[in-house]
Amino acid sequence: MQMRRTGAVLATGAMALGLAACGSGGSYSTVVDKIKGAKEITVGTKWDQPSLGLKKPGAADPEGFDVDVAKAVIAKMAGGENIKITWKESPSSNREALLQNGTVDIIFATYSITEARKPKVTFGGPYVVVHQDTMVRASDSAIAKATDLKDKRICQAQGSNSYKRITDPPPDGKLGLPAKLVGASNYSECVQKLGGNNLDAVTTDNLILAGFAAQEPGKYKLLNDPFTDEKYGIGLKKGDKTTCEAVNKAVAELWADGTMTKLLQQWFGKTDLQLPTSAPPAEGCA
Numbered sequence: 376m377q378m379r380r381t382g383a384v385l386a387t388g389a390m391a392l393g394l395a396a397c398g399s400g401g402s403y404s405t406v407v408d409k410i411k412g413a414k415e416i417t418v419g420t421k422w423d424q425p426s427l428g429l430k431k432p433g434a435a436d437p438e439g440f441d442v443d444v445a446k447a448v449i450a451k452m453a454g455g456e457n458i459k460i461t462w463k464e465s466p467s468s469n470r471e472a473l474l475q476n477g478t479v480d481i482i483f484a485t486y487s488i489t490e491a492r493k494p495k496v497t498f499g500g501p502y503v504v505v506h507q508d509t510m511v512r513a514s515d516s517a518i519a520k521a522t523d524l525k526d527k528r529i530c531q532a533q534g535s536n537s538y539k540r541i542t543d544p545p546p547d548g549k550l551g552l553p554a555k556l557v558g559a560s561n562y563s564e565c566v567q568k569l570g571g572n573n574l575d576a577v578t579t580d581n582l583i584l585a586g587f588a589a590q591e592p593g594k595y596k597l598l599n600d601p602f603t604d605e606k607y608g609i610g611l612k613k614g615d616k617t618t619c620e621a622v623n624k625a626v627a628e629l630w631a632d633g634t635m636t637k638l639l640q641q642w643f644g645k646t647d648l649q650l651p652t653s654a655p656p657a658e659g660c661a
């Protein structure tokens with residue numbers, strides 16, 4: 376009885392101090408409030424994409440461009456306060472659900488702003504615009520440009536938009552070509568299947584492909600035939616406009632102070648990619 380009463384008093388005290396968040400989401404109405412109040416945040420990234428979001432065996436946290444952008448955006452939003460970040464793997468197939476059910480507060484995971492996703496997610500950004508390209512085995516001379524993918528075996532990473540850019544028309548598709556779709560749970564599995572000759576090409580964002588190609592030099596080649604604009608958004612629970620506006624302010628500052636250019640160079644400077652050099656136009660927070 377005594378213990379129960381003490382618990383209730385402690386809980387009330389914590390609420391009064393605005394410290395009610397325990398676990399992700401907590402009782403804060405926006406993610407900015409949670410950062411400022413609880414001084415913690417749960418961030419979703421990829422864990423299988425080299426140079427973007429990769430959790431190496433035995434490592435405590437993932438590393439890569441998206442991870443560093445997340446840290447920089449959160450630091451700006453926190454205004455100098457130290458924030459505890461908990462990282463959660465957010466594969467393409469689960470990103471919308473993880474935001475909707477509050478498992479993660481925010482997502483930085485090669486997450487293109489698409490029409491199909493807009494009703495489910497509020498997107499901050501874009502923080503960078505990249506382009507879809509195609510990767511084949513280094514020995515393959517049959518596929519030299521994106522339109523050569525007609526009737527070829529391409530990877531369909533679950534929940535990802537990239538295969539649609541080949542098979543569907545705009546807005547979320549592009550080329551509207553017939554192709555044979557080979558399923559995989561993520562892009563690392565796609566690349567394994569390409570290496571094993573279980574498919575002919577992996578077509579997705581050039582940053583993703585360059586990251587995989589750099590891991591196994593000489594094994595694969597990028598066609599360098601970019602054919603889309605992929606606007607990388609910062610995923611937020613639908614309706615959190617306050618945080619969306621805060622992340623957009625942070626992204627603008629990170630471009631203005633040179634951080635974005637530095638991070639792109641750090642992670643992709645050794646690749647042949649033409650890296651973005653200026654801030655993409657903000658989309659507004661719908």
Ligand code: GLU
Nearest residue numbers: 467485486487535536537
């Ligand atoms: N940017 C594309 C998308 O969001 C492909 C990469 C991914 O699935 O993470 O669908």
